[in-house]
Amino acid sequence: MHDALIVVVLLLVAAAATGAVLQRDPARQAVVLSALGLTLAVLFTVLQAPDVGLAQLAVGSAVTPLMILLTVRKVRRKGRRE
Amino acid sequence: MNWWLAAALALVTGGLGPCLWGAARGSAGRRVVAQNMATLLLCLVFLLLAQGYARPSYVDLALVVAVLGPAGTLVFTRLLGDEIGENPPGLRLLTPAVLVGAPATVVPLCIATGPGRAMGKLVLIGLLLIAGGIVTSAAVRRA
Amino acid sequence: MTRRLRLWVLTAGLLATAALYVAACTDLPAFGGSWHPYGDRAVRAALQQHTANAVSSVNFDQRAFDTLGEETVLFSSVLGTVVLLRRTRGEKRVAPGPAEVPAALRRYGLLVLPVTLLIGLYVIAHGQLSPGGGFQGGVVVATSLHLLYIAVDYKALERIRPLGLFELADGTGEAAYILLGAAGLIAGSAYLANTLPLGTFNTLSSGGTVPLLNAAVGVEVTSAVVVLLAHFLGQALEIESEDGAKDGGREA
Numbered sequence: 356m357h358d359a360l361i362v363v364v365l366l367l368v369a370a371a372a373t374g375a376v377l378q379r380d381p382a383r384q385a386v387v388l389s390a391l392g393l394t395l396a397v398l399f400t401v402l403q404a405p406d407v408g409l410a411q412l413a414v415g416s417a418v419t420p421l422m423i424l425l426t427v428r429k430v431r432r433k434g435r436r437e
Numbered sequence: 438m439n440w441w442l443a444a445a446l447a448l449v450t451g452g453l454g455p456c457l458w459g460a461a462r463g464s465a466g467r468r469v470v471a472q473n474m475a476t477l478l479l480c481l482v483f484l485l486l487a488q489g490y491a492r493p494s495y496v497d498l499a500l501v502v503a504v505l506g507p508a509g510t511l512v513f514t515r516l517l518g519d520e521i522g523e524n525p526p527g528l529r530l531l532t533p534a535v536l537v538g539a540p541a542t543v544v545p546l547c548i549a550t551g552p553g554r555a556m557g558k559l560v561l562i563g564l565l566l567i568a569g570g571i572v573t574s575a576a577v578r579r580a
Numbered sequence: 581m582t583r584r585l586r587l588w589v590l591t592a593g594l595l596a597t598a599a600l601y602v603a604a605c606t607d608l609p610a611f612g613g614s615w616h617p618y619g620d621r622a623v624r625a626a627l628q629q630h631t632a633n634a635v636s637s638v639n640f641d642q643r644a645f646d647t648l649g650e651e652t653v654l655f656s657s658v659l660g661t662v663v664l665l666r667r668t669r670g671e672k673r674v675a676p677g678p679a680e681v682p683a684a685l686r687r688y689g690l691l692v693l694p695v696t697l698l699i700g701l702y703v704i705a706h707g708q709l710s711p712g713g714g715f716q717g718g719v720v721v722a723t724s725l726h727l728l729y730i731a732v733d734y735k736a737l738e739r740i741r742p743l744g745l746f747e748l749a750d751g752t753g754e755a756a757y758i759l760l761g762a763a764g765l766i767a768g769s770a771y772l773a774n775t776l777p778l779g780t781f782n783t784l785s786s787g788g789t790v791p792l793l794n795a796a797v798g799v800e801v802t803s804a805v806v807v808l809l810a811h812f813l814g815q816a817l818e819i820e821s822e823d824g825a826k827d828g829g830r831e832a
Binding site: 356357359360363364367370371374377378382383385386387389390393394396397400401403405408409412413416417420421424425428 | 460469483506516
Binding site: 417 | 633635636703711712713715716719720722723726730805808809812813815816817820
């Protein structure tokens with residue numbers, strides 16, 4: 356059971372990371388990156404590293420998408436005006 | 438046979454997998470709904486893992502997800518609002534899922550933990566999950 | 581060089597890297613297992629220092645100097661971001677208008693903000709007992725404040741976020757960590773040595789300097805993330821160039 360969990364979550368992380376790379380639009384990539392962060396948090400917990408999992412959760416759930424989307428908004432606003 | 442870990446495995450494969458699929462393809466609305474569902478399932482997975490590994494300190498992870506997960510969804514709703522508005526998401530699975538899934542997980546865990554501070558924490562997580570789920574799904578639909 | 585030739589060179593390089601990688605992976609020790617020489621010693625030292633969370637013990641007691649370096653990295657990167665994202669000559673600040681937010685969402689934000697704040701402070705305070713600590717709890721506290729932006733609007737956030745105070749708190753947190761290390765010197769030991777009474781195992785006051793360093797890191801990380809997000813928000817929502825045409829009524 357322990358091993359099955361680790362294998363499944365590792366595969367999910369690999370799939371999420373590949374999906375994030377294949378996504379070209381940065382605003383939608385932010386959603387996939389958020390999902391990648393969630394799967395990483397599960398991976399760290401399943402490998403018995405809850406401190407790292409908590410750090411990943413804290414940063415990847417709200418702060419990182421906020422920064423990415425604000426940057427996209429700023430860049431698009433400038434681009435639209437020129 | 439550790440039923441808690443088996444349930445966590447089932448939630449991860451049957452829940453987080455499809456959520457990942459939904460977050461990677463489709464319109465902005467569908468992606469945000471998938472992310473919202475993923476944070477809800479993540480909290481339940483952490484609760485089950487805490488019980489399965491017999492490490493009650495892992496419940497803190499579920500506590501943090503219960504508040505930061507909806508916050509993340511609201512970030513997307515606020516900043517991707519226009520894109521979601523063009524193509525509103527159709528499925529309305531999240532509210533029933535949270536209203537069924539949260540008690541279905543929290544109540545057996547409370548019974549297994551027994552009364553005390555730990556059970557109070559579990560009940561708080563359940564309430565935060567339900568409140569967060571209802572508010573965020575309404576916010577995404579209205580974006 | 582033609583495109584085809586470049587692709588052939590790339591394929592050759594990738595195949596060579598793959599061969600080396602496979603050779604290295606087959607020589608690695610097995611996944612998992614029970615032989616952890618460093619882990620055994622670290623956990624034994626953590627128990628000796630009456631710290632229940634071995635990771636916090638390694639971070640703030642056995643390797644406190646490395647954590648000082650990491651905290652300084654966060655501090656200086658936020659400093660660099662503040663310089664990069666400041667309002668320059670030729671840009672002006674335009675306050676965004678209030679946003680239309682449904683009442684249920686507003687109520688959720690106002691109710692959950694203190695809950696999240698308390699959870700963040702709980703994670704910081706229990707760093708030496710359960711998973712968490714200054715960094716994780718600090719980010720949760722900073723996110724709690726920004727719930728006012730995402731669930732209400734930008735004007736509400738500005739009201740509870742006096743930026744000068746947070747910049748001051750950032751520097752104070754960083755300085756507090758450095759000065760706490762000096763306490764070890766004053767007590768006659770090494771810099772950042774754990775010289776305070778170690779307390780009872782598994783209580784809030786255990787671990788000597790670990791809870792104090794946790795608090796310092798918590799203050800520093802909260803303020804750093806708030807300042808960082810404040811400048812991102814300012815650039816995305818407020819600052820625009822002087823000569824640009826009006827953007828037509830932007831919402832927060």
